[in-house]
Amino acid sequence: MLAIRRNYPTINLLDSFFDDLFNYPAINSEVKSPIHDVIENDKEFQVEMLLAGVQKEDISIDVEKDVLIIKAERKEIKDIQYNRKQTYFGKYERQFNLPDNVDTENIDASLNDGILKLIIPKIEVDAKALKKAIEIK
Helix, strand or coil: CCCCCCCCCCCCHHHHHHHHHCCCCCCCCCEECCCEEEEECCCEEEEEEECCCCCHHHEEEEEECCEEEEEEEECCCCCCCCCCCCCCCEEEEEEEECCCCECHHHCEEEEECCEEEEEEEECCCCHHHHCCCCCCC
């Protein structure tokens, strides 16, 4: 799985200085992890991801094996001169390992007001089917 660095806004200039001082490529990737919440109830998991300024056509959501992969890109508008710019333009990616009790065929996704919302329904899983005894030879 791709190593994803969590990015937190710096609190003051001293924090910003240390962020810049330790600006290693392995740590500071060009691909950022978006801010997100994962909510669970009896029927489903919900993932709410902040993707302000990202267009629907610039988001891809895939499931490979038991991994949910969300990729997005916020494209910069070149004709604007910023006085101050704190938002990020570029690529986002986040991966989630899915448990055995989810229905990957019926994941629902919507984008509203810059928030990507995924509904991942749960299914009943027979615990005996997941358990396998190994015979010693």
